[in-house]
Amino acid sequence: MTTSQLTEQIRLKKSFLCIGLDVDLNKIPKQLLKEEDPIFAFNKAIIDATHHLAVAYKPNLAFYEAHGIKGWKALEKTINYLNENHPNIFSIADAKRGDIGNTSGMYAKAFFEDLNFDSVTVAPYMGKDSVEPFLAYQDKHTILLALTSNAGAYDFQTQRLNGEELYKKVIKTSKKWNNGQNLMYVVGATKAEYLQEIRKIIPESFLLVPGVGAQGGSLEEVCKFGMNRNVGLLVNASRAVIYASEGMDFAEAAAAEAKKMQQEMAAFL
Secondary structure: OOHHHHHHHHHHHOOOEEEEEOOOOOOOOHHHHHOOOHHHHHHHHHHHHHOOOOOEEEEEOHHHHOOHHHHHHHHHHHHHHHHHHOOOOEEEEEEEEOOOHHHHHHHHHHHHHHOOOOEEEEOOOOOHHHHHHHHOOOOOEEEEEEEOOOOOHHHHOOOEEOOEEHHHHHHHHHOOOOOHHHEEEEEOHHHHHHHHHHHHHOOOOOEEEOOEOOOOEOHHHHHHHHOEOOEOEEEEEOHHHHOOOOOOOHHHHHHHHHHHHHHHHHOOO
């Protein structure tokens, strides 16, 4: 999916909502545990109930890898279901990969070719040759961790190096990489005050923004400082949507919460 196609979907749905499919078997309704594949059953219900409100879905790989081969099969069924039934929805493999070149090449092959995700999150710590194998896929997107929403982000990301914060150096350097136009960036909603400075460096890039909702980030501030002429935002909500109810009405509750967020977003479009 191209960024122009993504922007078209955002305008059409009046939404830039990304729903995180972080399926914790301890939190889903107990009745679903009787299903042959409870993770997929949960995801399918969430997608069926919210696809008209969201422009992206983001499975967090840890919640699938923790269950071994069963988890990977559930992930595969989820992305296949999404691609077959809602091909206009942007898919994000939240894998946070990044390794030496040949290893990154295999990661890229796994997520872009085998599973056919539109994008994957990547850690930039190892530099250019660990990210460019992902960027080699012309029709895919690499979402670089820039300034994250967790408290530990201050350990390294905002530290100054020669008078400039490290996260700014990461963003500026990444623009020079081969096919850097295919980059998107993770910027946490809890760091909304930094968005204005980030937009000076990457005015046109899409930003994936976690942290609105359960983590306390402000949608209003994210839009004020982060929105560009093509919207340029994917605001992720996971727990606030998918665990809106602990009962078998979980999908309806998720849709209600997603609708609330979509209406809030529509006001900024």
